[in-house]
Amino acid sequence: MAKFRGAIVVDTEHCKGCNLCVVACPTHTLALHHDVNGKGYHYSYMQNPEACIGCASCGLVCPDSVITVYKAEIK
Amino acid sequence: MELNDIIKEENLVLKKSRLLTDNVMHYCPGCTHGVVHKLIAEVIEELGIQEETIGVSPVGCSVFAYNYIDIDWAEAAHGRAPALATAISRLHPEKYVFTYQGDGDLASIGCAEIMHACNRGENIVVVFINNAIYGMTGGQMAPTTLLGQVTSTTPYGRDAKLNGFPMKITELLAQLDGTCYVTRQSADTPAAVRKTKNALKKAFQNTRLKKGLSFVEVVGTCNSGWKMSPVDANKWMRDNMFKKYPLGDIKDV
Amino acid sequence: MAEVKLMKGNEVIAETAIRCGCDGYFGYPITPQSEVMETLMLRKPWEETGMVVLQAESELAAINMVYGGASCGKKVMTSSSSPGVSLKQEGITYIAGAELPCLVVDVMRGGPGLGTIQPSQSDYFQATKGGGHGDYHLIVLAPASVQEMSDFVVLGFELAFKYRNPAMVLADGVIGQMMEKVVLPDYTPRRTDEEIEKQCGDWALTGKKNRERHIITSLELEAHRQEVFNEKLQRKYREIEANEVRYEMLNCEDADYVFVAYGSTARICQKSIQLAREQGIKVGLLRPITLYPFPTKPIADLCSKVKGFMSVEMSAGQMVEDVRLAVEGRTQVEFYGRMGGVVPTPEEIVEALKNKFSI
Numbered sequence: 218m219a220k221f222r223g224a225i226v227v228d229t230e231h232c233k234g235c236n237l238c239v240v241a242c243p244t245h246t247l248a249l250h251h252d253v254n255g256k257g258y259h260y261s262y263m264q265n266p267e268a269c270i271g272c273a274s275c276g277l278v279c280p281d282s283v284i285t286v287y288k289a290e291i292k
Numbered sequence: 293m294e295l296n297d298i299i300k301e302e303n304l305v306l307k308k309s310r311l312l313t314d315n316v317m318h319y320c321p322g323c324t325h326g327v328v329h330k331l332i333a334e335v336i337e338e339l340g341i342q343e344e345t346i347g348v349s350p351v352g353c354s355v356f357a358y359n360y361i362d363i364d365w366a367e368a369a370h371g372r373a374p375a376l377a378t379a380i381s382r383l384h385p386e387k388y389v390f391t392y393q394g395d396g397d398l399a400s401i402g403c404a405e406i407m408h409a410c411n412r413g414e415n416i417v418v419v420f421i422n423n424a425i426y427g428m429t430g431g432q433m434a435p436t437t438l439l440g441q442v443t444s445t446t447p448y449g450r451d452a453k454l455n456g457f458p459m460k461i462t463e464l465l466a467q468l469d470g471t472c473y474v475t476r477q478s479a480d481t482p483a484a485v486r487k488t489k490n491a492l493k494k495a496f497q498n499t500r501l502k503k504g505l506s507f508v509e510v511v512g513t514c515n516s517g518w519k520m521s522p523v524d525a526n527k528w529m530r531d532n533m534f535k536k537y538p539l540g541d542i543k544d545v
Numbered sequence: 546m547a548e549v550k551l552m553k554g555n556e557v558i559a560e561t562a563i564r565c566g567c568d569g570y571f572g573y574p575i576t577p578q579s580e581v582m583e584t585l586m587l588r589k590p591w592e593e594t595g596m597v598v599l600q601a602e603s604e605l606a607a608i609n610m611v612y613g614g615a616s617c618g619k620k621v622m623t624s625s626s627s628p629g630v631s632l633k634q635e636g637i638t639y640i641a642g643a644e645l646p647c648l649v650v651d652v653m654r655g656g657p658g659l660g661t662i663q664p665s666q667s668d669y670f671q672a673t674k675g676g677g678h679g680d681y682h683l684i685v686l687a688p689a690s691v692q693e694m695s696d697f698v699v700l701g702f703e704l705a706f707k708y709r710n711p712a713m714v715l716a717d718g719v720i721g722q723m724m725e726k727v728v729l730p731d732y733t734p735r736r737t738d739e740e741i742e743k744q745c746g747d748w749a750l751t752g753k754k755n756r757e758r759h760i761i762t763s764l765e766l767e768a769h770r771q772e773v774f775n776e777k778l779q780r781k782y783r784e785i786e787a788n789e790v791r792y793e794m795l796n797c798e799d800a801d802y803v804f805v806a807y808g809s810t811a812r813i814c815q816k817s818i819q820l821a822r823e824q825g826i827k828v829g830l831l832r833p834i835t836l837y838p839f840p841t842k843p844i845a846d847l848c849s850k851v852k853g854f855m856s857v858e859m860s861a862g863q864m865v866e867d868v869r870l871a872v873e874g875r876t877q878v879e880f881y882g883r884m885g886g887v888v889p890t891p892e893e894i895v896e897a898l899k900n901k902f903s904i
Contacts, residue, residue, distance in 0.1 A: 224298040235322030235522040274482035276306040280326025286306040343754040364750040367762035375606040376613030408602035
């Protein structure tokens with residue numbers, strides 16, 4: 218069975234730090250960053266990027282559509 | 293494998309819908325409206341009906357829905373969206389017309405309009421966001437507010453003697469012969485989001501088939517109004533709202 | 546070929562709507578104008594011209610359906626009578642705020658409240674001063690005959706589209722219910738999608754295709770931008786006031802006194818003029834045809850030639866305020882009216898004139 222690795226790109230300036238993606242992530246990839254964006258929100262980021270499987274759960278629950286998800290097969 | 297090897301166009305799995313505008317949503321962090329807006333945009337994009345779709349936004353938090361989805365919109369008076377949609381659909385029978393309404397708009401002030409649009413079987417889609425509170429005006433009691441739920445106008449909790457009971461408007465509307473598809477969904481988990489998207493897609497497809505009125509309720513959160521974090525609000529919703537407002541299809545003709 | 550018929554005022558509203566290419570009528574039954582929708586339902590214009598006719602669940606729904614239809618650049622209308630028009634004010638102010646064209650017919654009955662089903666003119670303020678909330682005006686046409694019920698449906702739509710503003714035909718129960726000879730207009734086909742695109746293409750909801758999305762709304766949270774919009778509306782009203790005043794003068798050339806009256810009251814005044822002149826009192830009539838914009842200048846121009854004006858209305862005295870504003874104290878302004886659905890007789894109007902001006 219093929220194995221996948223994923224990655225996300227967060228539009229950090231438009232992230233509102235609601236934390237829903239962090240909770241939705243099944244592999245504990247995500248966390249809210251210690252730093253804040255221009256609006257003062259602790260934006261979401263990949264704390265453990267190697268854990269990401271590209272399942273897109275984070276993007277699905279994101280109310281602000283700030284997450285772009287990529288997924289590649291490990292060859 | 294480096295991140296740069298993954299983050300490539302050919303590996304794209306999910307990105308913001310082309311139909312969502314670049315306007316930053318005015319909603320509070322974690323608001324369900326944002327998720328449902330996104331799903332509507334995705335469904336319209338995937339069905340290829342951007343040029344044929346006209347939305348009607350309500351009064352309430354989602355009054356500015358027209359700022360976010362790149363289609364033609366009318367902004368209705370409070371509760372009257374189904375009346376506007378009725379005329380738009382009748383005068384443009386080939387178009388996909390939908391209303392987007394909250395619980396105050398649809399179940400309180402617009403009760404007559406939604407009842408009769410459903411009863412006439414208008415060939416439209418109604419998206420109903422039920423978060424059991426008036427968000428825009430600062431967290432007052434809605435018809436769908438749960439018994440005991442604290443709002444700014446039920447500061448001691450909703451009391452049936454004083455305020456009546458939580459209204460299951462969706463079940464009422466399912467009784468009307470003009471509705472073809474009535475469902476209740478949520479948007480709190482990835483699986484729930486997928487289901488809601490499928491429901492919305494089916495609703496718009498029903499318009500294409502001229503089947504009548506499709507009604508999609510999404511039980512959502514108002515974490516600001518409920519005075520909780522977005523994550524806690526989702527939990528509270530699952531523990532409390534779902535008991536009164538169970539998820540699933542209510543009618544599918 | 547023009548067609549001559551004997552018809553009720555209310556029926557003529559319906560018949561003319563069909564003939565002038567109206568796209569949709571949305572109504573709710575109320576006396577004394579229910580014949581409008583009844584006539585439409587009997588005529589089945591959806592089979593003939595494709596016009597949509599729908600009985601709504603309430604006046605609120607009806608006017609908001611008009612709002613929806615007007616958003617699409619369609620030629621849509623509703624009709625009602627006083628209590629129903631009060632309910633419609635919500636939608637009317639949204640339509641005015643969103644700058645949409647539509648036609649509202651009000652066949653007035655007496656009020657306040659449920660009042661009476663008899664004719665009245667007590668909704669002049671409501672019609673001409675806005676009616677709902679916010680600074681806005683309707684273009685208000687006041688028919689005085691069944692013929693004008695027909696003419697003003699056509700004219701009302703024309704002005705509504707010209708200015709992107711709701712227009713109102715303000716009739717009273719007499720004009721709505723009476724039968725008269727009417728010359729009906731020839732059929733004008735409903736506009737095609739291409740014609741609507743040409744006329745309303747820069748704002749109407751037609752589906753976002755090769756253009757920016759259109760948004761019909763009256764909402765603007767930023768105060769300064771809202772003020773800019775209000776100023777734009779006011780400029781439009783000044784333009785309407787400059788270009789669209791319509792009125793009729795009768796026997797004013799040699800008149801010492803002038804009745805100002807509209808609708809059915811203006812017809813009664815014509816008989817009063819005859820009776821007064823038989824008694825040697827030279828009276829004329831100025832009949833405002835547009836109540837908004839009001840014929841202020843024609844009245845002002847008469848001030849130096851007459852001894853006084855008497856506004857005759859089926860109300861407690863509403864239009865008389867606009868007459869006084871036009872006269873600005875230059876001559877005597879009096880009022881005579883009946884209320885509650887009572888229609889004044891020509892004789893009592895002459896008596897009132899003699900009493901008020903000590904003739």
